[in-house]
Amino acid sequence: MKDIVYVGLGYIGLPSAVVAANSGFNVLGVDVDLNIVSSVNDGKTHISEPDLNEALQESLDSGRLRASVCPDLADVFVVVVPTPFDSEMMPDISLVKAATKAVIPFLKEGDLFIIESTCPVGTTEKIAELIFSERPELEKELSIAYCPERVLPGNILFELIHNDRVIGGLTPKASAHAKQFYLEFVTGEIYLANARTAELCKLAENSFRDVGIAFANELSIISHDAGIDIWELINLANRHPRVNILNPGCGVGGHCIAVDPWFLISTNREQAQLIKTARIRNDVKSDWCIQQAKIAIDEFDQVSLGRPLRVACMGLAFKPDVDDLRQSPALKIGTAIAKIEGIDTLMVEPNVESIPDFILTESNEAYELADIVIWLVDHSDFRALKKDPSKAEIDFCGMRAGDCQ
Ligand SMILES: NC(=O)c1ccc[n+]([C@@H]2O[C@H](COP(=O)([O-])OP(=O)(O)OC[C@H]3O[C@@H](n4cnc5c(N)ncnc54)[C@H](O)[C@@H]3O)[C@@H](O)[C@H]2O)c1
Known part of the structure; x- marks a missing residue:
């Protein structure tokens, strides 16, 4: 697992991409907002977070991070886009679906696909259906997992590494695959569950x-x-x-x-x-x-x-x-x-x-x-x-x- 695509370069996605790059991965950060992509590539952060400017600069200097509006082939795909509610207060997962659709053409056998966005229970299963409806040949060979973020704004870079994490794979093999990825930079404990439990865990917290x-x-x-x-x-x-x-x-x-x-x-x-x-x-x-x-x-x-x-x-x-x-x-x-x-x-x-x-x-x-x-x-x-x-x-x-x- 060397190449990572983070989809969504906001409050969570950008620091996550930077931490992964500074941990040795080659990271492509993808965002639909061209201004964000340009500013990240220019070494400017669009969010205020302690030490993020320096960490971004380090990852750009090492050549391990770049941003684009288009995804590319990778070993791991992480979706970190917003999940707002609609006018009826119902969860709106359309951006998670859109981000997934954007990476579907780049998925290949043996890849790991992770959702970090906060999602209603059952979302990971729905997203898997979406992926496999377009790429049925990947059904046995793509690991899909949900891993919610629980970082505190203002302390994100520290907590991304030190917080405990809950990983909910759609299969035990997917959970293990995701754990292997996070172990590369997470020092907190990693707990494995099924995807629905991990989704509800975030909402319960x-x-x-x-x-x-x-x-x-x-x-x-x-x-x-x-x-x-x-x-x-x-x-x-x-x-x-x-x-x-x-x-x-x-x-x-x-x-x-x-x-x-x-x-x-x-x-x-x-x-x-x-x-x-x-x-x-x-x-x-x-x-x-x-x-x-x-x-x-x-x-x-x-x-x-x-x-x-x-x-x-x-x-x-x-x-x-x-x-x-x-x-x-x-x-x-x-x-x-x-x-x-x-x-x-x-x-x-x-x-x-x-x-x-x-x-x-x-x-x-x-x-x-x-x-x-x-x-x-x-x-x-x-x-x-x-x-x-x-x-x-x-x-x-x-x-x-x-x-x-
Ligand atoms: N901000 C927090 O403190 C926090 C903490 C834990 C979990 N979360 C969860 O993480 C997720 C992301 O939150 P955030 O605060 O980083 O959001 P954000 O609004 O700061 O950033 C999201 C980014 O995703 C981009 N985006 C939207 N649709 C896209 C698409 N289809 N493809 C590519 N990029 C796309 C946006 O342009 C934006 O830059 C949400 O589900 C949120 O609930 C946030």
Whole structure:
């Protein structure tokens, strides 16, 4: 196994291709987006991820990575394209199908075909049917496996290598083949299962996180109404040896936890009641934050200011220290606040250069100018901002946690 094709050069595919290249494989990264292909070949990353620029440069310098819009012959094909949901919240695997169709002509006997995209249960079997309907001669000789990604944005290069992995082959032989591939660069444990178990495992992991965060978010509203500091409460409750309440925030966003539970809910309408409620409660938390911000703005003595009230929305990404705005509850809240008439909104996101429709303000400047500071995401960059007691602050993310103690 020397030549690898990664299909999809996004947040997961590009770092994966780089790690494989720097582990000694010859890697072709394929993407439908010509701009991404060009920038990768020029050594520029289109995503913000620590150390990725240097790692990309290393793989280009060694001649082991190149990008293209067209696949080629290889020993291993890895599909890492998006799997969104549609308007009915049903999983949309059309991009996985499209990526598969693009590589079908290049598959040959003895190859390994892996899906890493997060998928609803049964997808690997469907994709195998698609492949074998066009290439029936490969049915006995192509290894097909599902291996979900569980990396944390911001720590992807480390976790790609060190995390444990679950591999679900369509046959035991395919599982073993895939394990052999990952062992070339993964130092975490590798667990083998069947494909359906591996698919559900990924969905279970993210649904578990969503349910845990929903509990924390609901508790934060209950605490607020009771006049109790949620951060102090969680700190105390977690002293119980068997309790580990997660951190609340302004909702749940991103491409995974806010999306993947729907893959279970939409296909298990009767059974997935708790998972569905958690998903809805996490969305409700964002609406509650908008309401709280509006109350604070209404109650502020704006008349004595003699100018429009200035409100700073601190952090717009979906989680701390990333540039990813997908499904971001902070961006949703900031957008709603920016629509309030008669106030000046200062939008702050230190991890991105620009956001369509908004002018971004630098963190220090926004904090100094603002009358009301709304902490939406606890980015590390914000930690340096010393608290000014003259500011009204609303903390939805624990930026000021501990100040009450
Ligand atoms: N981002 C994460 O933190 C994360 C973590 C674990 C799993 N995942 C899963 O990994 C998968 C990929 O996610 P991502 O965040 O890397 O997505 P992304 O949107 O960042 O990147 C996907 C890339 O695939 C390309 N693409 C789309 N269709 C294509 C096709 N037919 N052929 C070639 N390229 C194509 C897009 O142009 C894009 O560059 C998803 O299923 C996601 O759920 C993501």
